[in-house]
Amino acid sequence: MAKIxxxxxxxxxxxxxRRYLIGNKIRPRLAVFRSNNHIYAQVIDDDAQQTICSASTVDKExxxxxxxxxxxxxxxxxxxxLLAKRAIKKGIKQVIFDRGGNLYHGRVKALADAARDAGLNF
Known part of the structure; x- marks a missing residue:
């Protein structure tokens, strides 16, 4: 049997x-992408197909x-x-968390907990 x-x-x-996680202007989606070396997160309004704010480990700041x-x-x-600070600055306090298919563990969980502690609700 072949392994996936x-x-x-x-x-x-x-x-x-992604069938169920759809962000809108009132409650956008916080999407997380994790690579081997970096982690990227962005707050997305799916209705307008627009990224509201983002943060990553390769960010200029x-x-x-x-x-x-x-x-x-x-x-x-x-x-x-950093992402929570930027989102709150733009007037967003509530988001839908999209873990990007990754398990809610380790780096993804650490990012989510930090965003919650900084003031985002999800």
Whole structure:
């Protein structure tokens, strides 16, 4: 029996999740993408097909602290706080969390917890 690769499993989960996770202007979607070295998060209004704000480990504001940003939970926490700060500045307090097919564990969970602690509700 052939095994499905981890990447295909993630893509399958993401496709299944996206049927139900639709962001709008009132409650946009917080989408997370996790690569081996970086983590990216963005707040998206799916109705207008527009990214409202975003943050990642390759962000210009975080480039100065590039020594601290390794692919671990602490860098995800920094990205989560930065994203929440930017979203609240734009008037968004409530979002729908889209984990992007990744398991809610490790770096994805750290980003979500940091965003919650910084003031986003989901």
């Amino acid at each position: 690769s981890r990447k295909l499993q993630t893509q399958k989960r993401h496709k299944r999740l 975080l480039k100065e602290d590039s020594d601290k940003l390794s692919p671990n939970c602490s860098s995800s926490t920094i990205v989560g706080k």
